[in-house]
Amino acid sequence: MHLPDRVSGAILAGLGALAAYGGSRLPPVPGQDVGPNVFPMVVGAGLILCGVLIAFGIGRSFEAPEEDPGAAVPAAGSLAARLVGLRALLPPALLLLYVLVVERLGFLPTAAVLVLVTALALGARLRLALPLAAAAPLAVHAVFSKLLRVPLPDGMLPAPW
Amino acid sequence: MSGVLDALAQIAALDVLLAILAASVYGMVIGALPGLTATMATALLVPITFYLPPIAAVATIIAASAMAIFSGDIPGALLRIPGTPASAAYTDEAYAMTRKGQAETALGISLWFSAIGGIVGTLALMAMAPALAEIALSFSSFEYFWLALLGLMCATLVARSSPVKAIAAMLIGLLISCIGIENPAGTPRFTFGVTDLLGGIEVIPALVGVFAISEVMRAMVSAEAPPIPRRRLGSILRGQWALTRRYQVPMWRGNILGVLVGVLPGAGADMAAWIGYSVSKRFSKEREKFGTGHPEGLVEAGAANNSALASAWVPALLFGIPGDTITAIAIGVLYMKGLNPGPTLFTERADSMYALYLIFIFANILMIPLGIATIRLATHVLRAPRAAVLPVIVLLSVVGAFAIGNNIFAVVVAAAFGLLGFVMERNGYPVAAMVLGIIMGSMLETHFVTSLIKSDNSLLPFFERPIAAVLATIAAAALLWPVVAWTLRRRARATAAA
Numbered sequence: 001m002h003l004p005d006r007v008s009g010a011i012l013a014g015l016g017a018l019a020a021y022g023g024s025r026l027p028p029v030p031g032q033d034v035g036p037n038v039f040p041m042v043v044g045a046g047l048i049l050c051g052v053l054i055a056f057g058i059g060r061s062f063e064a065p066e067e068d069p070g071a072a073v074p075a076a077g078s079l080a081a082r083l084v085g086l087r088a089l090l091p092p093a094l095l096l097l098y099v100l101v102v103e104r105l106g107f108l109p110t111a112a113v114l115v116l117v118t119a120l121a122l123g124a125r126l127r128l129a130l131p132l133a134a135a136a137p138l139a140v141h142a143v144f145s146k147l148l149r150v151p152l153p154d155g156m157l158p159a160p161w
Numbered sequence: 162m163s164g165v166l167d168a169l170a171q172i173a174a175l176d177v178l179l180a181i182l183a184a185s186v187y188g189m190v191i192g193a194l195p196g197l198t199a200t201m202a203t204a205l206l207v208p209i210t211f212y213l214p215p216i217a218a219v220a221t222i223i224a225a226s227a228m229a230i231f232s233g234d235i236p237g238a239l240l241r242i243p244g245t246p247a248s249a250a251y252t253d254e255a256y257a258m259t260r261k262g263q264a265e266t267a268l269g270i271s272l273w274f275s276a277i278g279g280i281v282g283t284l285a286l287m288a289m290a291p292a293l294a295e296i297a298l299s300f301s302s303f304e305y306f307w308l309a310l311l312g313l314m315c316a317t318l319v320a321r322s323s324p325v326k327a328i329a330a331m332l333i334g335l336l337i338s339c340i341g342i343e344n345p346a347g348t349p350r351f352t353f354g355v356t357d358l359l360g361g362i363e364v365i366p367a368l369v370g371v372f373a374i375s376e377v378m379r380a381m382v383s384a385e386a387p388p389i390p391r392r393r394l395g396s397i398l399r400g401q402w403a404l405t406r407r408y409q410v411p412m413w414r415g416n417i418l419g420v421l422v423g424v425l426p427g428a429g430a431d432m433a434a435w436i437g438y439s440v441s442k443r444f445s446k447e448r449e450k451f452g453t454g455h456p457e458g459l460v461e462a463g464a465a466n467n468s469a470l471a472s473a474w475v476p477a478l479l480f481g482i483p484g485d486t487i488t489a490i491a492i493g494v495l496y497m498k499g500l501n502p503g504p505t506l507f508t509e510r511a512d513s514m515y516a517l518y519l520i521f522i523f524a525n526i527l528m529i530p531l532g533i534a535t536i537r538l539a540t541h542v543l544r545a546p547r548a549a550v551l552p553v554i555v556l557l558s559v560v561g562a563f564a565i566g567n568n569i570f571a572v573v574v575a576a577a578f579g580l581l582g583f584v585m586e587r588n589g590y591p592v593a594a595m596v597l598g599i600i601m602g603s604m605l606e607t608h609f610v611t612s613l614i615k616s617d618n619s620l621l622p623f624f625e626r627p628i629a630a631v632l633a634t635i636a637a638a639a640l641l642w643p644v645v646a647w648t649l650r651r652r653a654r655a656t657a658a659a
Contacts, residue, residue, distance in 0.1 A: 033618055085382060
């Protein structure tokens with residue numbers, strides 16, 4: 001997910017332009033010059049300026065030298081490297097999966113899937129991942145649902161308490 | 162005096178003491194695990210504080226953050242991996258001591274001077290906050306606008322990255338804070354017709370995303386830290402008293418420096434540690450020993466980051482302006498518990514403030530025995546593989562984000578901010594600046610728009626009141642500082658070349 005400064009700067013400038021445009025279209029407060037439109041326009045203008053500066057590489061000299069991303073990433077370009085890169089997207093994807101299925105499936109099974117997949121993706125053996133996927137959801141459910149009364153959905157598998 | 166006794170009674174309650182103890186152990190462990198930061202510990206704690214009485218809630222935040230800032234030094238000293246960013250300034254120095262076989266001394270320095278720094282910072286908080294509250298009572302929207310802006314500018318200076326990118330990150334945060342109907346006219350802004358966005362982006366789920374989910378994402382593509390090597394540690398506190406006497410000057414300088422940095426809105430423990438370490442090196446009589454495992458810099462920086470942690474509560478309590486990401490979360494908890502920050506807090510809720518001071522002192526004393534236990538257990542407990550720890554963090558993030566408002570959309574917010582934080586970090590945009598932008602956006606906007614309406618769209622009154630003018634000057638200096646630094650560096654290089 002490393003973007004050249006030119007690209008990230010351009011994205012920011014575009015975002016700033018959209019914000020300023022969107023802000024300028026907001027309805028004004030009757031009888032008042034300053035309304036909800038001023039702040040987005042100021043922020044948008046700032047973003048355009050920063051985006052342009054970044055795209056032209058200004059301020060680069062202040063950045064700390066890039067860290068070594070770690071040995072887990074194999075040689076770039078290979079299929080394996082691309083798959084490893086995609087693995088980073090797993091946590092947010094799991095969160096979205098949780099949102100989609102938790103009502104129907106219930107908290108315990110969904111949470112177990114989350115824990116199991118994350119553990120396996122981080123290289124855990126099944127001997128560690130399976131007990132963890134069984135125990136962690138129960139413990140979290142006990143604390144949040146039982147003690148703190150957070151309404152975690154029962155779904156297909158209600159908790160034993 | 163009765164206020165102090167009331168406060169004592171408040172924190173002597175069993176639930177408060179238990180909350181402090183549990184939060185301390187939790188903070189110690191999370192801070193000591195490499196990759197899990199003090200901010201993550203605090204953010205994941207908030208959903209729990211939601212269900213606690215006010216004093217216990219604030220106590221857990223104080224205790225967990227103080228412990229995590231200290232215990233971040235443990236993997237720093239033993240593995241050369243800072244547990245939290247505030248330890249990064251002196252990690253190399255501490256690791257050099259470990260290589261010389263002085264691991265216990267290095268860890269002892271961290272522990273002992275952290276506790277002293279924390280207590281000095283608390284005393285400074287007790288002395289300064291009520292006095293500043295008197296002044297703050299006369300502040301108008303102009304002063305508040307400049308204070309908020311100054312806080313944001315300081316946050317961009319803290320980041321050790323391109324100042325332009327830091328400012329851009331902060332602006333992204335401000336833009337995010339525009340979402341919703343919480344604006345001067347109550348018009349839905351940037352909601353794109355999504356009902357869930359009408360209330361704006363909730364801060365805690367966003368923080369959980371930025372500090373917990375994106376951390377797990379980073380772990381997915383990086384190599385696991387090596388396990389902490391088993392080693393026998395000698396007495397941890399032995400020799401600390403001698404070091405205290407020997408390095409009195411750096412210790413006090415570090416304490417005072419930490420207090421000053423902490424009081425600045427927008428600057429906190431991370432910045433205090435970096436400045437403390439470099440100041441210590443600059444004024445040391447044995448400068449050549451720095452980097453080879455010399456205790457002097459550790460003393461000063463270790464004292465500085467913990468005293469900054471306490472004094473960062475001054476702007477947080479007085480103005481609702483966070484000194485760092487931890488106090489940013491704490492401010493959210495204060496609002497949630499009806500302890501709204503502001504100068505009147507010190508007159509109307511004086512007993513709560515005394516209780517807060519006492520909790521700080523208590524937590525810093527508790528830090529010493531707990532810290533020794535954590536250091537002793539570090540070589541065993543901290544061998545837990547991240548494949549066992551991070552899945553639980555993901556689960557806690559999901560449930561924590563949901564529990565804040567029993568709102569499933571918050572989990573989507575956490576996922577989105579996890580992705581955003583990950584991409585920003587990868588490309589050198591400091592996420593802490595964005596977080597402060599999100600938190601202070603509506604405050605900045607309210608005071609900006611109120612001031613503009615008061616002044617009939619003229620910018621002149623922003624500079625007319627004396628305190629406003631001073632704050633404006635400092636904010637402008639913070640904005641121009643990178644340019645000055647760049648020119649100086651260029652000139653130095655030119656003279657060196659000539």
